[in-house]
Amino acid sequence: MARGYYYFEADFPVRMEDQDGTTLGSGRAQAGSDWMTEDWVPFTGSLEFAPPKSETGYLVFERANPSGLPENARSYRLPVRFQPR
Numbered sequence: 001m002a003r004g005y006y007y008f009e010a011d012f013p014v015r016m017e018d019q020d021g022t023t024l025g026s027g028r029a030q031a032g033s034d035w036m037t038e039d040w041v042p043f044t045g046s047l048e049f050a051p052p053k054s055e056t057g058y059l060v061f062e063r064a065n066p067s068g069l070p071e072n073a074r075s076y077r078l079p080v081r082f083q084p085r
Contacts, residue, residue, distance in 0.1 A: 016049040
């Protein structure tokens with residue numbers, strides 16, 4: 001779930017990074033219910049990404065920022081551990 005203000009037109013950007021911050025893949029999360037709220041909104045999405053060279057990384061949820069203004073930019077980095085190949 002993400003707060004409604006993370007969405008614009010019912011979606012927001014998501015990306016996978018390795019431990020150094022290199023983007024491995026990106027996509028969009030889609031709202032699962034009414035997104036025009038400040039409450040929590042469920043989302044769905046899938047993400048394909050290149051095999052990482054590191055054991056850890058981050059799943060990054062970015063606030064949709066159609067204005068492009070830096071003061072409106074927000075993100076949440078969720079630490080992840082990749083399965084060994």
